[in-house]
Amino acid sequence: MSIRLTPLADPEPTSLGHRLAWVASGPDGTPLGHAFLRFFTKDGQRHLAGVDVRVHPAERRHGAGSLLLDAAVAAAREDGRRSLVAQAEAGSPGAAFLAAREFGVAMRLTYARLPLVDADLPFLTALTRQEHPGYRLVEWTGLVPDDLAGSYVASRRAMDDMPTGTVDYGRVVWDLERVRAAAAAVAGRGEVLHTVAAVAEADGAVVGFTELVTPGDGTGDGLHYGTAVLPEHRGHGLARWMKAASIVRARERQPGLAGLVTDTADTNPYMRRVNDVLGYLPTHEAHEFQRAL
Numbered sequence: 001m002s003i004r005l006t007p008l009a010d011p012e013p014t015s016l017g018h019r020l021a022w023v024a025s026g027p028d029g030t031p032l033g034h035a036f037l038r039f040f041t042k043d044g045q046r047h048l049a050g051v052d053v054r055v056h057p058a059e060r061r062h063g064a065g066s067l068l069l070d071a072a073v074a075a076a077r078e079d080g081r082r083s084l085v086a087q088a089e090a091g092s093p094g095a096a097f098l099a100a101r102e103f104g105v106a107m108r109l110t111y112a113r114l115p116l117v118d119a120d121l122p123f124l125t126a127l128t129r130q131e132h133p134g135y136r137l138v139e140w141t142g143l144v145p146d147d148l149a150g151s152y153v154a155s156r157r158a159m160d161d162m163p164t165g166t167v168d169y170g171r172v173v174w175d176l177e178r179v180r181a182a183a184a185a186v187a188g189r190g191e192v193l194h195t196v197a198a199v200a201e202a203d204g205a206v207v208g209f210t211e212l213v214t215p216g217d218g219t220g221d222g223l224h225y226g227t228a229v230l231p232e233h234r235g236h237g238l239a240r241w242m243k244a245a246s247i248v249r250a251r252e253r254q255p256g257l258a259g260l261v262t263d264t265a266d267t268n269p270y271m272r273r274v275n276d277v278l279g280y281l282p283t284h285e286a287h288e289f290q291r292a293l
Contacts, residue, residue, distance in 0.1 A: 002027045003064050005071055022071050024055070024064040032059040035068035037075055042178060044171040049076040051086050053097070065097055077293050083168045084293055090285040103289035106167040108266040112280035113221070115259045116251055119279055127244035132198075132236055135207070137245055139196045143183050151205035152197065153179055158208060158228035162268070167288050190216040194253070196246045198229070198238045207233040210242040218254035224262040227271065240274045247278065 008021040018039055024032040033055030040048045051072045055065045076084055086103060088094035099105075128137070144152045156174035186193040191213050198208040208229035214222035224246075229238045250257060262280060264271045 003032065003062070003067055005067055007071070020072070020075055022068055024068055026059075032056060032062075032064040033068060035072050037072040039076075039079060039081070042173055044173045045169065047082045048168065049079070049081045049084050051076075051084055053086070053094075057093075060093065066101070069101060073291075073293065082293055084291045085167060085169075086289045086291075087286055088289065090287050095287055095289075098289045098291075101291075103291045105287045106290040107288035109263045109286045109288065110266060110272065110282055111261065111263045111284050111286060112275050112282045113259050113261050114247065114278065114280045116247075116257055119247060119251065121248065121251065124244045124248050124278065127241065128248055130237075130241065132238065132241055134201050135198050135233075135236065135238065136201060137196060137242065138199050138206075139194065139245070139249060141192060141194050142187060143180060144195065148197070148199075148206055149176055149179075151199075152209065155197075155206040155209060155228075155230055158230045159226055161231070162228065162265075167290055186213055192216055192254075193225075194246065194249065196242045196249065198233070198242055200233070208238045208242060210239070210246050212246050212250060212260065214250060214254055214257060218256045219258065221259045221261050222250055222254075222257055224260060227274075239271065240277060243274060243278060 004025050006023045006025065008023065018041065020037045020039075022035045024034065026032055033053070035051065035053045038050040040046065040050070049072075051069065053065055053068050053072070055068070073084065084103075085106070086098055087109075088098055090108070138148065140148075153174055153176050156179070160171065183193055192215075194212050194214070196210050196212075197206045199205065200207050210227040211225035212222050213225055224243075227239055227243055247260060250260065260280075261283075262275055263286070264275060266272075
């Protein structure tokens with residue numbers, strides 16, 4: 001089969017990075033698949049690119065996927081990247097495709113879902129009302145309030161030691177620009193970003209946070225982004241407290257939501273236990289793949 005690749009440019013690059021794209025089509029112009037290559041451009045991640053290759057099931061094993069991946073690899077090398085990452089569900093055709101093309105498994109993720117119709121709301125509400133001496137919860141939707149912005153940005157370092165297997169993510173550097181850009185990107189997709197944070201009573205600084213992104217129409221599933229607590233404030237049950245509050249607020253604000261989805265590295269047993277206590281049920285495993293360039 002004669003396959004043609006058409007390169008595309010990302011029409012909306014952001015401060016977080018930019019993308020290249022390719023569409024594979026057959027001799028008659030029928031789309032066969034596509035690939036996205038994301039370049040991370042913030043300090044600490046300029047060595048890294050992420051690739052996502054998708055081919056229609058009926059068109060697989062004819063070379064489209066390999067051509068798309070080859071184009072992405074060449075572009076990443078030309079840009080000076082040294083590492084390429086991709087994700088696929090364990091045991092899927094995508095995982096087999098990546099494994100056959102020099103990608104190795106660098107991290108295993110367990111996805112879990114909380115069906116909100118089955119959520120134990122009295123139990124979760126009770127968790128949110130438990131006292132945590134020296135701390136209080138705050139919350140906001142969209143952009144972080146100005147009075148919390150500085151300490152919230154500083155609290156993002158709580159993610160620095162998040163278990164990531166052997167993935168060469170580098171050190172993600174957060175500043176207010178990046179925080180605002182991430183919130184704007186969520187809003188631009190028509191989704192809602194809701195954050196619950198733990199604040200230290202002593203100085204009013206944010207010491208932990210959990211983020212939840214939900215569809216703007218209040219239906220379907222929401223997706224947990226990051227949950228983290230600064231190392232010096234761990235051991236007080238803050239992650240469970242914040243996440244329970246996030247679930248209760250989501251149920252109150254958007255009662256039509258079907259469920260909430262989260263993913264956790266298998267090397268992060270603490271967060272796995274938090275999710276188990278809150279009622280999340282494992283759905284599938286995915287692998288984060290990495291290839292050196």
